[in-house]
Amino acid sequence: MNNEIINEKARQIRVDIIKMLYLCQSGHPGSSLSCVEILMALYYKAAKVDATNPTMENRDRIVLSKGHACPALYAILADKGYFSREDLWRLRQIDSHLQGHPDMKKTPGIDVSSGSLGQGASIAVGLALAAKHKKADYKVYVIIGDGEVQEGIVWEAAMAAVHYKLDNLIVLLDYNGLQIDGSNDQVMSIGDIMAKYRTFGFECIKVNGHDINAITEAINIPVAGKPKFICCETVKGKGISFMENHFEWHGRVINTNEYNVALKELGVMTNV
Amino acid sequence: MSESKSLRVAYGEALAELGAKNDKIVVMDADLSHATMTSIFAAKYPDRFYNFGLAEVNMMGAAAGFAHSGLIPFASTFAIFGTGRAYEQIRNSISYVNANVKFGLSHSGLSVGEDGGSHQSIEDIALMRVLPGMTIFVPCDPIETKKAVFAACEINGPVYIRVARPVVETITREETPFIPGKANIMKDGSDICIMAIGLMLTEALKAADILATEGIHTSVVNFHTIKPFDTECVLKMAEQCGAVVTVEEHSIIGGLGSAVAEVLAGNSCAKFMRVGIQDKFGKSGKPADLFAAYGLTAENIAAQCKFLIK
Numbered sequence: 058m059n060n061e062i063i064n065e066k067a068r069q070i071r072v073d074i075i076k077m078l079y080l081c082q083s084g085h086p087g088s089s090l091s092c093v094e095i096l097m098a099l100y101y102k103a104a105k106v107d108a109t110n111p112t113m114e115n116r117d118r119i120v121l122s123k124g125h126a127c128p129a130l131y132a133i134l135a136d137k138g139y140f141s142r143e144d145l146w147r148l149r150q151i152d153s154h155l156q157g158h159p160d161m162k163k164t165p166g167i168d169v170s171s172g173s174l175g176q177g178a179s180i181a182v183g184l185a186l187a188a189k190h191k192k193a194d195y196k197v198y199v200i201i202g203d204g205e206v207q208e209g210i211v212w213e214a215a216m217a218a219v220h221y222k223l224d225n226l227i228v229l230l231d232y233n234g235l236q237i238d239g240s241n242d243q244v245m246s247i248g249d250i251m252a253k254y255r256t257f258g259f260e261c262i263k264v265n266g267h268d269i270n271a272i273t274e275a276i277n278i279p280v281a282g283k284p285k286f287i288c289c290e291t292v293k294g295k296g297i298s299f300m301e302n303h304f305e306w307h308g309r310v311i312n313t314n315e316y317n318v319a320l321k322e323l324g325v326m327t328n329v
Numbered sequence: 330m331s332e333s334k335s336l337r338v339a340y341g342e343a344l345a346e347l348g349a350k351n352d353k354i355v356v357m358d359a360d361l362s363h364a365t366m367t368s369i370f371a372a373k374y375p376d377r378f379y380n381f382g383l384a385e386v387n388m389m390g391a392a393a394g395f396a397h398s399g400l401i402p403f404a405s406t407f408a409i410f411g412t413g414r415a416y417e418q419i420r421n422s423i424s425y426v427n428a429n430v431k432f433g434l435s436h437s438g439l440s441v442g443e444d445g446g447s448h449q450s451i452e453d454i455a456l457m458r459v460l461p462g463m464t465i466f467v468p469c470d471p472i473e474t475k476k477a478v479f480a481a482c483e484i485n486g487p488v489y490i491r492v493a494r495p496v497v498e499t500i501t502r503e504e505t506p507f508i509p510g511k512a513n514i515m516k517d518g519s520d521i522c523i524m525a526i527g528l529m530l531t532e533a534l535k536a537a538d539i540l541a542t543e544g545i546h547t548s549v550v551n552f553h554t555i556k557p558f559d560t561e562c563v564l565k566m567a568e569q570c571g572a573v574v575t576v577e578e579h580s581i582i583g584g585l586g587s588a589v590a591e592v593l594a595g596n597s598c599a600k601f602m603r604v605g606i607q608d609k610f611g612k613s614g615k616p617a618d619l620f621a622a623y624g625l626t627a628e629n630i631a632a633q634c635k636f637l638i639k
Contacts, residue, residue: 161397161426169397173421179387180422183394186379190355191398210418213387220382 058101063269066101066136067093071296072323073132073145079316081149084157087294087306089129091266092200092231095289096121098272099198100133108138111165117195118184120169122177123202123231124158125308131155131164139166175208177201178228182214185226185284198276200229204236207245212257218284219258226284227276228259231266233293235304254286266291297322332471335496337435339471341366343478344403344433345373351482352377357392357404359385365405365435365492385410389418389430396428401482404430408437408450408491416456423487424460431481435492438578439606439623440528440616442494449611455583457489458556464488464509465555469530470499473553476507484509493528493578495616500531501551512559514566518546521634522570524563526552526585529576532620535627540634547634552585563592567599572638574602576630578620581605602637604630 058066070093078084100106104117121130128148135142140154147153154163158172169184171177181199188195205211218226230250238244247253255261260280264271266289275287293307294300297319311319320327348354348370355377362368362380371378381388385406395402404411411434412419423430434453441449457463464484466477474492481488505513515530516537525533530551537547548570550562567573573593575586586603593601606623620626624633 169394170421170426173417176390176418176422179390179418180394180397182387183391183396184398185394186391187395187398187400190377190395190400210386210390213384214390217381217384217387217391221379 063097063101067097068323070097070129070132070136072320072325073135074128075297075311075316075319075323077128077132077145077148079311080146082310083149084128085125085308086311087235087300087303088123088126088202090295090297090300091233091291091293092123092126093129093295094267094269095200095229095231095272096129096133098269098276100137102269102273103276104198105195108166111139115193115195118168118197120171120177120181120184120197120199121159122171122181122199123174123205124172124177127159130159134166140164174202174205175210178211178214181226182217182223185218185223186221188225189221189223196225196227198227198229200231203230203232203234203241203247203250204244206230206247206250215254215257215259222282223284224280224282227287228284229287229289231291232288233291235293235302235307237304237307239304251288259284259286261286261288263288263290267295332499333496334471335494336468336471336474336492337364337366337494339474340433340435340478340490340492341369343475344370347478347482348374348377351401353399353401354482355379355395355400355402357381357388357402359383359388359406359410361406364407365433367405385415386418389415390422392430393422393426393428396430402430404432406434407448408434408453409448412450412453412456412489419487420460424463427462427486429485431488431490433478433490433492436494437491438493438527439611439619439625440493440495440578442616442619443613445613446611451580451606451611452583453491454555454579454585455587458583458588462486463556465491466509466553467491467526467555468553469527469551470497470501472499472501472503472505473507477553480507480509491527495528497528497531500534507553510554510557510559512562513551513553514548515551516547516549518548519570520546521572521574521638522548522550522566523574523576523630523634524550524552524566524585524589525576526555527578529578529625532625532627532630533576536630536634539627539631545634545638555585555588558588558592560592563589564596567593567597570599572600574604574630574634574637576625577605578625579605581607600637602633604633
């Protein structure tokens, strides 16, 4: 997939995210837009997955631990063909298989239910350790948020990942610096996050979190005997001028005027 | 009959035996393997034993990951830390998705003894009972503990096995059925029914003997499965006896007593009383002294029964 196609795909994913969130009048726009390229690097480049066989035994497992960003994941899964794109417009509605947070029991392609922050990081350690136990060669990818690393379980999981030498585990941090109540530094500073993971014993790499090729390259760097941490520097609300770098857009409802402006910025003319 | 063994040793031995039959079984512990007795399994199957250190919440999350990978994890620590500290992991990572995780948690109830109230789990059944799809076993002796472990392995979904610390005498037989969700009538009488769980079965049977000397015919029922609950048996015994006393080494709020009350309410006019820990925390002491201090003795159970039907 060349860069032109990738960029066009990213634009379309963002359009779908905005439309989904506008239609359901709830959800998390800033957080979803922030991790689009991280998820795309996995689903379109790095991860071994097959939309025609979502439960393939030897597939790579992908855990969106920051589950509130699931609109981005749903848009990608629909584009990949895990389910109909029409389903997206029923996000968060009664009877929809697209829940407010990822649900492995309802949605094809979701490996792990998540949303209670920190728990996905821990489940991913279990998945990776189980793969080692079974002598299977698939990888486990987990996407965490920067507010999420304030949860203690993230560090219990990190300690175990290094202890059990889980070189099949790749932790990707969506590092946009903002959380619901403000910036990380205002709410609870997470300090030098690279140093923290390095001290725990991870191989640590920092990349531009909106550069799919850079993320993919970082994922593909071989590491033996220890887990990998990729700090993806991102912009919350990426792609929509009035959402970018505003913590208020973590979980704000999109009104009709904002919807029209947002889609216009993404090159779509609307008439709502 | 009356072979003595602690339930936790029975638990560890059962895991090791089950491990031989099913290679999907893996065992996890949080630095308490020599107390929960998962060490027995670890010695036999070191490659299938994973210590998670003092990190119970991560152990429960990782257990979900194991289950999602087709393995059958048995995660163990003390009941207070497993059901308490890791509650939301059990709720969201395990129960919410019906992950096939088993947790055999030991040192439940007052019978932990000297370690005191901080370590005595008296609310674990209440915490687990409100989770949809959870199965809860409270074995009363070593034989039943082994049966609970084997039954848990046959259930597709989360199972909590409440294991007590002390050495106890066996009061059931190898041939006694252990059907999940089906209570066992251990003694059949028509004047009053004592419904009990775990170590309290021994006290309940002794209470029935005391009452017999006074001409009171007592039923004793073992509710080894708290969830799914044998409501049919509760109503049948309530009708047969007209008076019901529950006995548990747990808070009277949210445990067996509450489960029975929920069945009786609106369905029965039987007299009813709960013997258990009366909305208090535990404290240090020898288990027998604690049972006496908190009214969990045959003598007190018999006295309460007489009071109820006087």
